[in-house]
Amino acid sequence: MTMKQWLLPGLLASTCLFSIACSAGPIENYSPVTSDRLKNPEPGNWMLYRRTYDGQGYSPLKEINTSNVKDMRPVWTFSTGVVEGHEAPPIVNNGIMFITTPMGQVIALNAKTGDEYWRYKRQLPDDLFQLHPTNRGVGLWQDKLYLATTDDHVVALDAKTGKVLWDTKVQDYKKGQYLTLMPLVVDGKVIVGGSGGELGVRGYVVAFDADTGKELWRTFTIPGPGEPGHETWTGDDWKSGGGSAWMTGNYDPETRTIYWGVGNAAPWPGDTHPGDNLYTTSVLALDPDNGKIKTHFQYHPNDSWDWDEVDAPMLVDLQRDGRTFKSLIHPGRNAIFWVLERKPDKINYVAGWPFVHTDVWKGIEAETGKPIVDPAHKPVMGKRVEFCPSLWGGKDWPSAAYSQNTKLVYVPANENFCGGFTGEKVPLVAGQLWLGTKPEDIGLKVRPGATHFGELQAWDPATGKKVWSHNFPKSHLFGSVTATAGDLVLVGGTNDRMFRAFHAKTGELLWEQKTNSGIMGMPVAYEVDGTQYIAVQSGWGVDAQRIQDALATQNDVGIENNVPQGGVVWVFAVKK
Amino acid sequence: MSSPSNKTRRTIILTALATAVHASAPRPAAAEEDPPGSDLRPQKADLLVFAEGDHAGEVIKPEDLKAGGPPVRAWPKDPKTSVVRKASRLNEVVIVKLDPAELDDDTRPRSADGIVAYSAICSHAGCPITAWVKAAQGDKEVLKCMCHNSEFDPRQGAQVVFGPAPRRLAALPLVIADGSLTIAGPFIGKTGAPQGG
Numbered sequence: 001m002t003m004k005q006w007l008l009p010g011l012l013a014s015t016c017l018f019s020i021a022c023s024a025g026p027i028e029n030y031s032p033v034t035s036d037r038l039k040n041p042e043p044g045n046w047m048l049y050r051r052t053y054d055g056q057g058y059s060p061l062k063e064i065n066t067s068n069v070k071d072m073r074p075v076w077t078f079s080t081g082v083v084e085g086h087e088a089p090p091i092v093n094n095g096i097m098f099i100t101t102p103m104g105q106v107i108a109l110n111a112k113t114g115d116e117y118w119r120y121k122r123q124l125p126d127d128l129f130q131l132h133p134t135n136r137g138v139g140l141w142q143d144k145l146y147l148a149t150t151d152d153h154v155v156a157l158d159a160k161t162g163k164v165l166w167d168t169k170v171q172d173y174k175k176g177q178y179l180t181l182m183p184l185v186v187d188g189k190v191i192v193g194g195s196g197g198e199l200g201v202r203g204y205v206v207a208f209d210a211d212t213g214k215e216l217w218r219t220f221t222i223p224g225p226g227e228p229g230h231e232t233w234t235g236d237d238w239k240s241g242g243g244s245a246w247m248t249g250n251y252d253p254e255t256r257t258i259y260w261g262v263g264n265a266a267p268w269p270g271d272t273h274p275g276d277n278l279y280t281t282s283v284l285a286l287d288p289d290n291g292k293i294k295t296h297f298q299y300h301p302n303d304s305w306d307w308d309e310v311d312a313p314m315l316v317d318l319q320r321d322g323r324t325f326k327s328l329i330h331p332g333r334n335a336i337f338w339v340l341e342r343k344p345d346k347i348n349y350v351a352g353w354p355f356v357h358t359d360v361w362k363g364i365e366a367e368t369g370k371p372i373v374d375p376a377h378k379p380v381m382g383k384r385v386e387f388c389p390s391l392w393g394g395k396d397w398p399s400a401a402y403s404q405n406t407k408l409v410y411v412p413a414n415e416n417f418c419g420g421f422t423g424e425k426v427p428l429v430a431g432q433l434w435l436g437t438k439p440e441d442i443g444l445k446v447r448p449g450a451t452h453f454g455e456l457q458a459w460d461p462a463t464g465k466k467v468w469s470h471n472f473p474k475s476h477l478f479g480s481v482t483a484t485a486g487d488l489v490l491v492g493g494t495n496d497r498m499f500r501a502f503h504a505k506t507g508e509l510l511w512e513q514k515t516n517s518g519i520m521g522m523p524v525a526y527e528v529d530g531t532q533y534i535a536v537q538s539g540w541g542v543d544a545q546r547i548q549d550a551l552a553t554q555n556d557v558g559i560e561n562n563v564p565q566g567g568v569v570w571v572f573a574v575k576k
Numbered sequence: 577m578s579s580p581s582n583k584t585r586r587t588i589i590l591t592a593l594a595t596a597v598h599a600s601a602p603r604p605a606a607a608e609e610d611p612p613g614s615d616l617r618p619q620k621a622d623l624l625v626f627a628e629g630d631h632a633g634e635v636i637k638p639e640d641l642k643a644g645g646p647p648v649r650a651w652p653k654d655p656k657t658s659v660v661r662k663a664s665r666l667n668e669v670v671i672v673k674l675d676p677a678e679l680d681d682d683t684r685p686r687s688a689d690g691i692v693a694y695s696a697i698c699s700h701a702g703c704p705i706t707a708w709v710k711a712a713q714g715d716k717e718v719l720k721c722m723c724h725n726s727e728f729d730p731r732q733g734a735q736v737v738f739g740p741a742p743r744r745l746a747a748l749p750l751v752i753a754d755g756s757l758t759i760a761g762p763f764i765g766k767t768g769a770p771q772g773g
Contacts, residue, residue: 129701439706552712
């Protein structure tokens, strides 16, 4: 690539010369998306990452339910023509479905028939290094869509035609900065957070004007000199200390507070960045108007395990210990199930317990909620350290769900995995991996005597009791969970390519369908013309594939490594 | 792994970009800051220099390479202008010395005394090929991309032997001329990842 070509994206912002939008026909009668519709979405729509701002991943639809789900069948499918991890929820607005795929494609489909309206293909640079070739969906506002790209742009598309309306460069992909998340849209602001925790970045959350693409504010997840929290860093470590913010935040419209998860500290071994390292592995409470940090809670200080806590906590009105309060619920990558209380100016620890086996934590300080680390299982420079769970954690980024019917939290957990690496000094080179260990040294080990790996867990956050668990003897579980008012819990995530529906109250497996590939994507429920549908993308890749490779090649557990790639949208219904 | 000149180049590019985005700035002036030829793909008669480590920037001689690996990462260098062609990461190569008897019939003619060179950029998602490890299937060591576990056998034209990569790495033919490892012709095959559907 020549310098001139390299400069084009910067020079030609807001044109569509470096993109292709193939129009099969504009969408007519598109329903503009407003603040009120995002705050109170119609039951039949799925317009935010987890359908609602509270991040619960719960649909009030119940036409498909525990009685009739056995009769659920595919009604249409659509091949995306793209490989790698299809992680996005099919976003649905009044009968129009928007799919995103790896490599920055957006496809508009008729949600009832599967007919294509248009497709946008981001033209990614030839020299782009995609550690996580994926995308998690488009944000909606008025008659526009917002796509965050792996070459680190945010692009606004006309929802009716797929034409580019504006294109804003966020940072420099050549420095390892990229975007994979679905933008959060709040009152006309398009909010994204950067990836790159393995490439020596300093993370941030940034807001753009939905109409113009103009940057409105940017809040770094690692405070600079003079800012509160900067004292938790040593020397210049903060400049490249990680804290990426690569998952969509949740939002409390009552207090106008965004809850945004922050990733691992960098490089991985904790003694390379002494201190608590705020705000890595934390949840930030942000003001959507100016990005100001209202408060925070750190899930664990001085991260040393690559335990990104980017998955934003769910906002749940919880009854516990004889009182009702506004909670934040977060099954952490660090193996701790967190129940916190959110107040306008503070986040209080309420309860925490391990939801999978861990040897890293000896307990949690009751007053502060700070976990007590066992130094024997904390990675440092110069020696190999083993720890449980693995660096993919008890639950990685795939979302848990909360059912307003059962009051239970459904967690896509992984049990019986441990990991380890040897901390090693690695020079920081912009745009290159910076882990603090050799990539080939990272291990995934199955615990001796393990009978299973993936666990779909149902927890009662009011009591801390596990109500049921469905265990997967031959697979990890790496897919987001969705709950419905029909008392269904929907999830893929396994290497047998299955999509499954469980009984939300009992955990009974009610229905399953083998698909084309493995499912990492988020299931959704929607309704068109009085019929309920369930949709999910099947398309294996990225970390689901990495764990599968490690299971098949580093552990003698009798698992074949044969999950074909290639994305397909699946839509199901019960025949009337 | 970084050399001062590399950092300088980055600074220049950033400055150039910042200037060029400004509507009133003249565009072409900025692009000329890169040494001419530094973003050209490897050319016939180019030498190879170490891309990292204590000897970064030094010309690689056949005797610098240990038989059986590990590979070294290298940039092409124009012997006439001394320009190292590192303005594009698609120019980076991995070089490994193998037993000539192990090389297949397509690979042997491109090798020099058992030394073979391939694009260092994975054909799957564009990550760097950084590892030399025992294959997931089989006993031989192979080139591996640690991002998504694709493996390439350098004895068989870097064909994919494991993982999601769709095609082999581009090969760079070598000869030994005047005692130096020298590029015998352009890349055979496509560098980089598809980045499309």
